[in-house]
Amino acid sequence: MIALIILAFLVIAYLDAPALWQKKEWRELAVMGIVWSLGLALSLGLAFHLPVPSPAKMLARFFGPVTLWLTRLIG
Amino acid sequence: MREEGYISPRQASVLLWFAILPTAILFLPALLTLRARQDSWLAVILATLAAGIPALVIYLLALRFPHYTLFQYCELILGHLAGKIVAMVFVLAFFLLNAVVIREFSEFLTTAVMPETPFLFFACSIVAVAVYAARNGLEVIARCTDFIMPLLVAFFVVILLFATPEMSLRNILPFLENGIRPVLGGSLITWPFMGQVIILATYGAFVNPPRSLGWSLITGLLGIAFFLGLVTMGVILVFGACEATSLTFAGYNLARVVSLGQFLERIEVLFLAIWVAGVFIKIALNLYVVALGLATVTGLKEYRPLVAPLGALNVALAAYMYRNISEIRQDLLTVEPGWTLTWQFILPLLLLLVAWVRGQRRTGA
Numbered sequence: 024m025i026a027l028i029i030l031a032f033l034v035i036a037y038l039d040a041p042a043l044w045q046k047k048e049w050r051e052l053a054v055m056g057i058v059w060s061l062g063l064a065l066s067l068g069l070a071f072h073l074p075v076p077s078p079a080k081m082l083a084r085f086f087g088p089v090t091l092w093l094t095r096l097i098g
Numbered sequence: 099m100r101e102e103g104y105i106s107p108r109q110a111s112v113l114l115w116f117a118i119l120p121t122a123i124l125f126l127p128a129l130l131t132l133r134a135r136q137d138s139w140l141a142v143i144l145a146t147l148a149a150g151i152p153a154l155v156i157y158l159l160a161l162r163f164p165h166y167t168l169f170q171y172c173e174l175i176l177g178h179l180a181g182k183i184v185a186m187v188f189v190l191a192f193f194l195l196n197a198v199v200i201r202e203f204s205e206f207l208t209t210a211v212m213p214e215t216p217f218l219f220f221a222c223s224i225v226a227v228a229v230y231a232a233r234n235g236l237e238v239i240a241r242c243t244d245f246i247m248p249l250l251v252a253f254f255v256v257i258l259l260f261a262t263p264e265m266s267l268r269n270i271l272p273f274l275e276n277g278i279r280p281v282l283g284g285s286l287i288t289w290p291f292m293g294q295v296i297i298l299a300t301y302g303a304f305v306n307p308p309r310s311l312g313w314s315l316i317t318g319l320l321g322i323a324f325f326l327g328l329v330t331m332g333v334i335l336v337f338g339a340c341e342a343t344s345l346t347f348a349g350y351n352l353a354r355v356v357s358l359g360q361f362l363e364r365i366e367v368l369f370l371a372i373w374v375a376g377v378f379i380k381i382a383l384n385l386y387v388v389a390l391g392l393a394t395v396t397g398l399k400e401y402r403p404l405v406a407p408l409g410a411l412n413v414a415l416a417a418y419m420y421r422n423i424s425e426i427r428q429d430l431l432t433v434e435p436g437w438t439l440t441w442q443f444i445l446p447l448l449l450l451l452v453a454w455v456r457g458q459r460r461t462g463a
Contacts, residue, residue, distance in 0.1 A: 031222075035410055039403035054396045055403045062411035069417050078194060079419045079429055082437050089436030090286075097282040 028066045035059065103237035105301070107310040112243045114298055114318030115325070117383055119250075120376035121202050122291040122326055127333040127348035129430055134284025135339040136270045139331040141284030146323035148285060149292040153315040155446045156299045162459040164308035168299040168446075169394040174460065175453045182395055184445065189391035191441045193412065195294070196384035198426070200225060200416040203377045205423045210347055211370065221413045224378060229409040231382035232389065233402050236301055239382050246375045253372045254325055256365070258332050260356040265335035290434035291326075293442035295319060300387045346423065349373075385409055 036059060043052045068075050105113075130138040163171040168188060173181030204220035231239055274281070295318065302311050333348045336355055345351045353369035356362070386401075389408055393401035420426050453459075 032410065035406040038406050043403055048399070050396070051398050051400060051403050054392065054398060055407055058392075058404060058411055059407040062407055062414055065411065065414035065418065069414055075418050077418050077420065078197075078415065079425075079433070082194075083429065083433045086433050086436035086440070089440070090432055090434075093286060093436055093439070094283060097279070097286065 024070050025067065028063070028070055032059065032063045032066070035062075103235050104304050104306040105236060105240045107305055107314045108317075109240040109243065110298065110302060110305045110311070110314040111318035111321065112247050113240055113301065113379070113383060114295060114314065115247070115250075115321050116243055116376055116379040117297045118291055118294050118322050119325055120373060120380050121199055122322075123329045123349040124206060124347050124373065125202065125427070125430065126288060126291055126326065127330045128342060128345045129287050129427065130284050130330060131334065131339050131342040132431070133287055134280045135275065136272070136334055137274055137281050138284055138334060138339070139270070139327050140274075141281045141288055142327045142330055143323060144281060144285040145288035145292045146319055148289065149295050149319055152293065152443055152446055153295050153298075153319055155450045156296065156302065157312050157315055159299065159446070159450055159453065160302055160308055160311045162453055162461070164461060165303050166460060167301075167303040167390065167394065168296075169391045170303075171453075171460075172449065175449055175456070175458055184449070185391065185395045187441065187445070189388055189395060192297070192300075192384055192391065193388045193408070193415075194419075196381060196388060197412050197416040197419050198429075199377065199381055199384065200412060201419055202426060203374075203381070204416070205420075205426060206347060206350075209423050210350055218413070218417060221416055224374070224381060225385075225409045225413050227378055228382040228385050229406050231378070232386040232405045232409075236304055236386060239379060239386060242382075243379055246372070246379060249372050250376055253368060254328065257353050257356060257369070258328055260358055260362065260365075261332060261336055261352060263358075264355050265332070266338075267335065269335050269338040270331070286435045287431060289443075290430060290438040292322070293438045296442040296446060297383065297387060299446065300390065301383070346427070385412070388412075 039055065040052065043055070065075065127138065130141055134141040159168075159171060163174060166174065169185040172185040172188070175181065176184055200221050201217075203224060204217035207220045208215060208217045231242065295315065298311070298315060298318070302308075302314070305311050305314060329349055329352065333342050333345070333352055336352060337345065337348075342348060350366055350369055350373075353366040354364075356365050385405060385408060389401040389404040392404055392408070393399075398404075420429065
């Protein structure tokens with residue numbers, strides 16, 4: 024599983040990074056690198072069963088009451 | 099940043115169908131009947147009327163800033179810093195939306211069709227194909243719809259026509275049994291799907307000529323209301339409001355009841371094939387919009403290098419979002435309406451108001 028994840032992310036990096044490096048597009052490379060490492064970190068977290076908080080839960084904390092209020096208001 | 103391709107107004111409106119319909123026909127009818135019972139089809143029409151407001155906002159903004167995407171005119175309207183922050187909110191919102199769609203897609207396949215396969219397998223494969231499509235640009239995604247749209251329409255016609263023997267008109271009566279309030283509550287549930295018309299504010303910049311965006315919006319919304327209303331009505335007519343609430347995947351169940359004289363049976367496989375194609379367009383379009391938005395906000399010249407890493411991040415995020423299908427349904431009922439109303443309705447409206455007050459436009463260029 025871990026080997027598969029690393030392989031997949033290496034393929035993703037290989038798609039665009041070498042061309043960007045040659046063209047010296049550092050800005051592109053930096054943004055891509057950030058997204059890429061975030062993805063790699065989260066995927067490895069998935070493989071190691073790390074307790075990463077769900078973004079849906081964070082939305083629910085704030086927008087759950089909003090929806091409840093709206094439902095009471097019109098529904 | 100600019101993209102080189104242009105799409106026709108017709109392609110824009112068909113893309114809008116694909117941005118809303120695929121997941122809506124599957125998940126919405128069951129959730130809707132929970133609130134609006136047999137009047138669910140009315141809730142779809144009400145939600146479409148409500149979606150007309152952001153559609154009008156998008157059109158007015160597009161007239162003020164022709165050939166600019168949502169992410170670009172955020173910055174033109176609100177200034178450098180605030181504009182970037184609001185544009186980033188839109189990027190994150192589309193990104194989260196895409197994660198939800200990926201999860202919905204894979205949960206449907208694991209729950210209804212292949213229970214032994216882990217959902218990550220489906221998520222990875224559809225995103226890999228979507229990344230390939232999104233890297234090729236908007237024109238390619240639009241041309242894919244030219245091929246898939248007739249299939250989708252034919253499929254709607256076949257299923258609804260062949261399910262008619264199972265339908266009973268009594269199921270949609272009594273009309274407005276508990277007054278208008280349950281219908282309004284139902285349209286609130288429909289909003290998270292309908293509100294996605296806001297996606298036209300991003301790729302609408304590549305519609306030529308910009309003025310015809312109004313036509314795309316109207317035909318797009320009408321088409322969505324038509325098909326979604328028909329499917330919802332079909333589900334209620336076939337199953338009745340009570341049974342429909344217990345179906346998780348109403349559109350799929352509707353395809354399953356079709357059985358014509360012992361030879362035309364099990365056409366849900368057809369449903370699967372076409373539905374997967376539809377969701378593929380939806381995910382590719384969202385991925386394209388997210389990559390384009392992120393490239394605009396960070397000031398890049400190219401969005402293409404971002405597509406593949408964003409797709410990978412999206413799959414990982416989709417895995418963290420929910421634990422199972424009932425959490426998705428719960429979220430669609432109790433969280434999504436408030437969240438989507440905020441970023442798909444109030445935020446664009448504020449943008450238009452600020453642009454109007456400050457008198458900004460870019461029509462000269």
